[in-house]
Amino acid sequence: MYKELAICIITIIIIIAGNILTEKYTKSSVDESTNQLAELKEVLISKKEDNEEDENDSKIEKMEEQENEDDNKNEENKKLYQKAKEQIENIHKKWDEKYNILAFYLEHNELEKIETELTGLRASIETEEYDQAVNELDKAVYLLKHVDEKNRLSWKNIF
Numbered sequence: 001m002y003k004e005l006a007i008c009i010i011t012i013i014i015i016i017a018g019n020i021l022t023e024k025y026t027k028s029s030v031d032e033s034t035n036q037l038a039e040l041k042e043v044l045i046s047k048k049e050d051n052e053e054d055e056n057d058s059k060i061e062k063m064e065e066q067e068n069e070d071d072n073k074n075e076e077n078k079k080l081y082q083k084a085k086e087q088i089e090n091i092h093k094k095w096d097e098k099y100n101i102l103a104f105y106l107e108h109n110e111l112e113k114i115e116t117e118l119t120g121l122r123a124s125i126e127t128e129e130y131d132q133a134v135n136e137l138d139k140a141v142y143l144l145k146h147v148d149e150k151n152r153l154s155w156k157n158i159f
Contacts, residue, residue: 023151029102032098034141034145037137037144038141040088040091044125044133044134081128085125088122088125089122091118095118110146110150111147114144117137117143121136121140
């Protein structure tokens with residue numbers, strides 16, 4: 001009888017310890033990915049605001065200032081585009097590393113949803129559709145937070 005009780009207690013301790021470790025890794029992965037996506041969002045929003053300012057200028061002002069500002073804006077736009085492209089590549093690279101570990105204990109369906117949004121985000125940035133990119137980014141952040149909440153050890157998730 002004591003042998004069975006000891007085995008049950010050890011099993012419960014192992015399960016709780018495993019849950020704590022996986023929850024900690026999930027939390028750190030989600031936080032890191034969310035922070036990287038927040039930085040990317042700042043770049044995309046600044047790019048979007050630049051495009052909106054271009055649309056709001058009157059035609060006459062554009063013609064007068066266009067000669068001087070075209071070169072500067074083109075260079076700025078290229079830099080922002082390159083920065084966004086580098087950031088999304090970095091995010092994808094790090095996500096692929098985390099994905100391999102998270103796939104051991106998280107639902108693959110949830111991970112695939114995140115992967116889909118990140119891929120859509122990359123495509124939107126490459127095609128310079130920044131409104132769509134911000135939308136994809138927000139969806140990815142939501143899914144990351146959902147995965148974190150869903151896999152926490154809490155009363156809500158137990159019952």
